[in-house]
Amino acid sequence: MDEAAAAAHTRDLLEDLLPDDEARDFSVRLWDGSALEPDPGRAARFTIVLAHPGALKAMLVPPTELTLGEAFVHGDFDVEGDLQGVFGLADRLFARERGVLERARLATRLLALPVPQRERAAAAADPHGPLHSPERDREAVTYHYDRSPEFFAAFLDRRLVYSCAYFEDAGDDLDTAQERKLDLLCRKLRLRPGERLLDIGCGFGALALHAAEGYGADVLGITLSEPQAEVARERVAAAGLEERCRIEVRDYRELDGRETFDKVVSVGMFEHVGEALLPEYFRIAHGLLRPRGVFLNHGIARVGPAVGTSDFVRRYVFPDGELVPAHVTLGAAEEAGFELRDVESLREHYALTLRHWVARLEANREAAVAAEDELAYRVWRLYMAGSAHAFAAGRLSVFQALLAKPADGDAGLPLTRSDWY
Numbered sequence: 566m567d568e569a570a571a572a573a574h575t576r577d578l579l580e581d582l583l584p585d586d587e588a589r590d591f592s593v594r595l596w597d598g599s600a601l602e603p604d605p606g607r608a609a610r611f612t613i614v615l616a617h618p619g620a621l622k623a624m625l626v627p628p629t630e631l632t633l634g635e636a637f638v639h640g641d642f643d644v645e646g647d648l649q650g651v652f653g654l655a656d657r658l659f660a661r662e663r664g665v666l667e668r669a670r671l672a673t674r675l676l677a678l679p680v681p682q683r684e685r686a687a688a689a690a691d692p693h694g695p696l697h698s699p700e701r702d703r704e705a706v707t708y709h710y711d712r713s714p715e716f717f718a719a720f721l722d723r724r725l726v727y728s729c730a731y732f733e734d735a736g737d738d739l740d741t742a743q744e745r746k747l748d749l750l751c752r753k754l755r756l757r758p759g760e761r762l763l764d765i766g767c768g769f770g771a772l773a774l775h776a777a778e779g780y781g782a783d784v785l786g787i788t789l790s791e792p793q794a795e796v797a798r799e800r801v802a803a804a805g806l807e808e809r810c811r812i813e814v815r816d817y818r819e820l821d822g823r824e825t826f827d828k829v830v831s832v833g834m835f836e837h838v839g840e841a842l843l844p845e846y847f848r849i850a851h852g853l854l855r856p857r858g859v860f861l862n863h864g865i866a867r868v869g870p871a872v873g874t875s876d877f878v879r880r881y882v883f884p885d886g887e888l889v890p891a892h893v894t895l896g897a898a899e900e901a902g903f904e905l906r907d908v909e910s911l912r913e914h915y916a917l918t919l920r921h922w923v924a925r926l927e928a929n930r931e932a933a934v935a936a937e938d939e940l941a942y943r944v945w946r947l948y949m950a951g952s953a954h955a956f957a958a959g960r961l962s963v964f965q966a967l968l969a970k971p972a973d974g975d976a977g978l979p980l981t982r983s984d985w986y
Contacts, residue, residue: 566618566677566678566679568596568597568618569597571618571619571678571679572595572596572597572599572618574674574677574678575595575615575618575620575621575678576595576599576601577674578621578671578674578675579593579601579621580601581671582625582658582671583601583654583658584654584657584658584661588603588604588607589601589603589604589607590603590604590607590608590609590610591603591609591610591611591612591613591646591650591651591654592609592611592612592613593612593613593614593615594612594613594614594615595615596615596616596617596618596620609646610646610647610650611644611645611646611647611648611650611651612644612645612646613642613643613644613651614642614643614644614645615641615642616640616641616642616643617641617679617681617682618678618679619641619678619679619680619681619682620636620641620642620681621675621678622675622676622678622679622680622681623636623639623641623642623681624636624641624642625675626672626675626676628659629876630655630659630875630876630877631875631876631877631880633655634875634877634881634947635877637943637947638881638940638943638944638947639940640943641681648923648946648947648950649920649923649950649951649953649954649957651950652950652951652954652955653954656958689880689881690705690708690879690880690881690884691884692704692705692708692884692885696839696841696885697838697839697841697842697885699816699818701885702789702816702837702885703789703816705837705883705884705885705886706789706790706837707789707790707791708884709882709883709884710768710788710789710790710792710793711790711791711792711793712792712936712937712941713792713936713937714769714792714793714796715932715935715936716933716936716937716941717769718932718936719925719926719929719930719932719933719936720922720923720925720926720929720933720945720949721739721922721925722739722740722743723740724740724743724744724747724769724771724774725768725769725771725796726743726746726747726768726769726771726772727768727769727833728746728768728832728833728863729746729833729863729911729914729915729918729963730742730743730745730746730914730917730918730921731743731745731746731749731911731914732745732914732917733745735917739918739921739925742914742917742918742921743771744775747771747772747775748775748779749985750772750830750832750861750863750965751772751775751776751779751780751782752984752985752986753861753907753965753967753985754776754828754830754859754861755828755859755978755984756776756780756781756782756828757780757781757782758780758781758782759781759782759783760782760783760827760828761782761783761784761785761824761825761826761827761828762776762782762783762784762785762826762827762828762829762830763784763785763787763820763824763826763828763829763830763853764776764784764785764786764787764830764831764832765787765817765829765830765831765834765850766787766788766817766831766832766833766834766835766837767786767787767788767793767794767797767812768788768790768793768797768833769793769796769797769800770786770793770796770797770798770800770801770810770812772786772830772832773785773786773797773801773810773812774797774800774801774804774806774810777801777804777806777809777810778804778806781809782809782828783809783810784809784810784811785811785813785824785826786810786811786812786813787812787813787814787815787816787817787820788812788813788814788815789814789815789816790814791814794812794813794814797812798812817846817849817850818845818849820849820853822852822853824853825853825854825855826853826854826855826858827854827855827858828854828858828859828860828861829850829853829854829858829859829860829861830860830861830862830863831850831860831861831862831863831864832863832864833863833864833865834864835862835864835894836864836865836883836886836887836888837883837885837886837887838887839885839887840887840889840893843889843893843894843897844897844900844901846897847897847898847900847901847903847968848901848902850862850901851901851902851903851970854970855970856970856971856972856977857969857970857971857972857975857976857977858969858970858977859906859967859968859969859970859978860898860903860967860968860969860970861965861966861967861968862894862898862965862966862968863963863964863965863966864894864963864964865888865915865961865962865963866888866889866890866891866894866961866962866963866964867888867889867890867960867961868890868959868960868961868962869959869960875951877947877948878948881944881948882944882945882948888961891908891962891964891966894966895908895966898966898968902970903968903969903970904968904969904970904971904976905966905967905968906967906968906969906976906978907965907966907967907982908964908965908966908967909964909965910962910963910964911963911964911965912956912959912961912962912963913956913957914963915952915953915956915961915963916953916956916957919949919950919952919953919956920953922949923946923949923950923953926942926945926946926949927946930942933945
């Protein structure tokens with residue numbers, strides 16, 4: 566099949582494949598410049614760009630989310646405009662019911678397209694050892710987080726906060742929303758000068774620094790990422806806070822029984838713990854807290870029917886990451902001896918945060934590619950846009966749970982939350 570025939574064949578296939586249950590507000594442009602345009606009177610929110618005659622085959626054979634994700638990452642197709650909007654289209658495409666004969670005819674037509682001629686880069690994660698063992702967890706976590714700080718700087722705020730921001734208004738800038746989130750965490754913890762705070766999964770140290778500098782806390786931040794710890798230590802030194810803020814590369818399991826803290830916080834870390842280890846995670850946190858201390862656990866939750874982690878995300882983004890429903894997490898916390906005092910969903914806030922990150926990454930593409938490579942840029946652009954869609958659609962949520970460790974029934978907390986707000 567020559568290129569002209571492949572283009573005609575692809576356009577015919579697209580007309581049959583694309584949903585026709587609503588007005589088309591996107592376009593598809595082929596490698597030869599021909600295109601499927603939006604419906605009359607509709608502006609294109611995004612344009613899908615097919616890079617070569619075998620692009621559609623690379624995207625849909627076999628017809629899985631992993632196939633589609635890999636086709637994007639390896640450049641078989643690209644998206645100009647609103648990448649998040651493509652995920653809504655993909656939802657409708659895969660949800661469309663087709664009979665056996667129709668599926669067989671479509672498969673035959675797809676297989677008639679040329680075979681893509683290009684090399685695939687080997688970037689997938691391949692952690693070794695027993696699932697969620699300390700050694701395997703370190704390997705899985707460092708796969709995601711041990712990237713150049715300049716890469717993260719291409720899309721994060723100036724403090725390099727890699728977790729959900731907190732918006733008062735959708736028009737807030739990212740720096741403001743992230744500072745507001747850090748302050749909200751410290752207020753929920755009711756941090757006081759001189760209190761000892763443990764930050765599990767401290768990242769680049771933004772919260773540890775905020776707690777030490779703004780609230781006078783004595784902070785220990787731990788992470789499994791040496792590059793992030795190095796940046797955090799440099800920031801602590803630059804702020805002159807070495808006496809009140811320590812950053813260590815350490816697994817939370819290594820702290821079991823060694824120290825005690827007035828407050829404990831974990832932001833965007835427990836997704837790496839694994840459902841089977843949640844009882845141990847909360848048991849350790851409970852043991853590290855003094856009586857009447859509090860633990861604030863902030864993390865992503867799965868919403869709805871039980872489904873496995875996306876194959877694409879597991880291979881290219883978060884190896885071994887597990888998202889569980891909020892009730893499972895909170896149940897494990899209560900079994901460990903915690904009393905649940907407050908839960909707040911920040912689902913809409915994460916959708917807004919991710920949109921900021923995607924826009925900033927796209928705007929700083931050259932810097933991101935220079936810091937890592939084109940493959941990393943495309944993986945992270947895709948995963949963050951897809952995550953924004955999942956939060957906006959209500960498939961994912963993120964919540965902050967304040968957990969108390971009462972002593973003789975006394976949680977040591979005020980009767981209202983007025984001081985938080």
